[in-house]
């Protein structure tokens with residue numbers, strides 16, 4: 001049996017039925033990882049501790065009731081603080097950061113019994129769509145090593161696609177779970193803003209950042225999502241509400257669906273392949289006898305400019321803490337305090353991050369605040385109201401995940417072209433809505449994704465429609 005190809009669900013039952021042990025699972029993954037180091041997936045690994053934990057898990061006789069993921073290996077995006085394990089956020093700035101505490105997401109998965117194998121490479125501070133902004137170099141797409149795995153959670157996606165784990169964590173500020181999922185042929189979910197605690201998740205743009213899951217199929221995504229969701233008093237934006245049973249709900253018959261379609265909008269892009277895959281998805285819904293309704297999202301195209309004001313503005317505030325004194329890399333041979341700040345930030349941050357800090361600081365400066373930041377917030381409200389209106393008539397909205405398949409590493413040099421990657425994913429972040437990408441279609445032997453966006457806190461319905469859509 002190839003243990004590394006098993007799904008999360010199969011691993012849970014295999015461990016329970018003692019078909020294999022957690023140590024066997026962990027050791028097997030370590031050997032697969034060792035044979036594929038050229039993919040550059042990990043920033044750091046935690047193999048020794050993983051084996052020790054697996055031994056403990058095997059000898060604890062699988063107390064499955066309290067620890068449903070007991071003995072299951074997994075991978076965290078290197079944006080989640082892990083106590084005592086290097087957490088770099090893909091940046092030289094945090095290359096020597098060993099957090100004194102773990103993120104809530106990390107703690108919860110640990111409490112459920114899972115075992116972290118290591119920390120996945122990512123775009124620096126989650127800014128990027130290709131993984132090329134990482135201080136540690138780009139991750140390669142396991143399906144074709146010339147190609148990008150997407151970003152910023154590219155390491156997390158590559159880890160699952162390369163069979164280094166059955167699921168991984170990621171974060172999505174403007175598409176960073178869904179776009180890599182789509183590029184690597186996986187399922188990726190970004191839950192409702194506030195469903196998953198941001199405590200210990202290194203901040204990029206706090207009003208948009210949300211942790212989520214990448215996995216091989218919808219059921220596994222639902223299972224893993226369960227354990228990272230729920231109220232956390234340590235995060236002031238965490239929503240205090242019950243977490244439904246996602247894995248039961250994803251296969252339930254209790255959900256009625258009306259899927260919102262934005263056919264005119266998609267066709268307006270004039271991209272033949274994009275329109276073709278979208279109409280193929282519509283046909284699939286018709287074949288499955290799922291109700292649909294055309295909807296309007298008149299302000300969707302403004303999402304990109306709005307995002308590229310709000311996200312840099314928030315990042316410039318969040319990243320001001322890395323001053324070489326309180327946090328982060330400290331430059332040597334400095335003349336005075338000002339020089340220390342300049343050199344530490346100048347040497348510690350990469351180019352994309354610096355560019356965003358500059359744009360964000362500009363947008364927030366007096367004189368430009370009203371013209372850029374305030375205006376962007378107003379348009380953000382308009383985009384949210386478009387969704388509120390649409391959800392009066394539909395239960396989810398279907399959009400492409402990206403406009404195309406994974407591109408070659410190094411092929412996109414124009415920053416605007418790179419930013420356009422997220423035209424279909426950013427709207428859900430601006431509205432705080434849950435959204436999922438599932439594999440659908442392919443181009444030039446690379447997978448494409450289709451996206452469903454749900455109403456606030458409707459992850460169950462989202463998982464359910466995705467599951468129905470995927471069934472043969």
Ligand code: GLN
Pocket residue numbers: 126127128129151152171172173174175176177204311422
């Ligand atoms: N690609 C987008 C950006 O560069 C989104 C990143 C993300 O979701 N973390 O900002």
